[in-house]
Amino acid sequence: MNRLKLTCGTGIAAFINEEGNCWILNDGYFNRKPLTAKIGKTIESVRRFLRKNNGMPTYKGRPVKKKCDNDHCISPTCSAYADDPVLVSKRIMKKLQGTEPTVPLGCLKLPVSRSSPYPMVKVNGDMKKVSRLLLEASGVKLWSDDEASHLCEQKDCCEPNHLMPASQSMNQRFTILQSKPETKLSLDEAREWHRREYRKYRPDWLIPGW
Numbered sequence: 001m002n003r004l005k006l007t008c009g010t011g012i013a014a015f016i017n018e019e020g021n022c023w024i025l026n027d028g029y030f031n032r033k034p035l036t037a038k039i040g041k042t043i044e045s046v047r048r049f050l051r052k053n054n055g056m057p058t059y060k061g062r063p064v065k066k067k068c069d070n071d072h073c074i075s076p077t078c079s080a081y082a083d084d085p086v087l088v089s090k091r092i093m094k095k096l097q098g099t100e101p102t103v104p105l106g107c108l109k110l111p112v113s114r115s116s117p118y119p120m121v122k123v124n125g126d127m128k129k130v131s132r133l134l135l136e137a138s139g140v141k142l143w144s145d146d147e148a149s150h151l152c153e154q155k156d157c158c159e160p161n162h163l164m165p166a167s168q169s170m171n172q173r174f175t176i177l178q179s180k181p182e183t184k185l186s187l188d189e190a191r192e193w194h195r196r197e198y199r200k201y202r203p204d205w206l207i208p209g210w
Helices: 043-053 085-097 130-137 168-179 187-201
Strands: 002-008 011-019 022-025 064-066 079-081 120-123 126-129 147-150 163-166
Touching: 043 064, 043 079, 079 085, 085 120, 085 130, 120 130, 126 130, 130 147, 130 163, 147 168, 163 168, 163 187, 168 187
Parallel strands: none
Antiparallel strands: 002 011, 011 022, 064 079, 120 126, 147 163
16 A cells, blocks of 8 residues: 655645555544545545546536545546446446346346337436446447347346347347247357357457456
8 A cells, every 4th residue: 555645735735545546535644634624625526626636627516426436535537427437337237236137037127218219328418328338337348330239139128147249230130040939049048149259240359258
């Protein structure tokens, strides 16, 4: 653990501890007052101040949240606004935890709108598919023309284990396979089919767990 000095204006505001990417307030170090009391601001305001000092965007009136799991972290790299994809994914996963799985495949479904058969959410002002967002949050970096394929064939399903990356042509071929009883695949078979076909489609693209 490294100790860092955090400056505010011309003086030292506080000492903090560096744990990985997190900056943790060390309130009692050298009997100094906590950082929040020293500059008379809340931790959220401190995060905003540090983002500004590090050349990161700040928006007046929009709360700065944390992407990590440490409530006392003030590192600018761990901060984000509420519509950041990482924070949106965390909110979705928390909501899915209270969702009753549907039988027989154990799908976790979210409400859909009239304009789309897929659950949608607003991210940085744009509407995004929840399925794509969850897939990217799991460490899969999708190309702009890639899609999140539903192994269960339920468009409103948001169960992360039912999602796989695919191209548009792969999705079309998968739909045709599943439409015929003699070629219909189980969940495990469909997952292996996607892995095999996606490797052909993106041979140099590394995906965690593949």
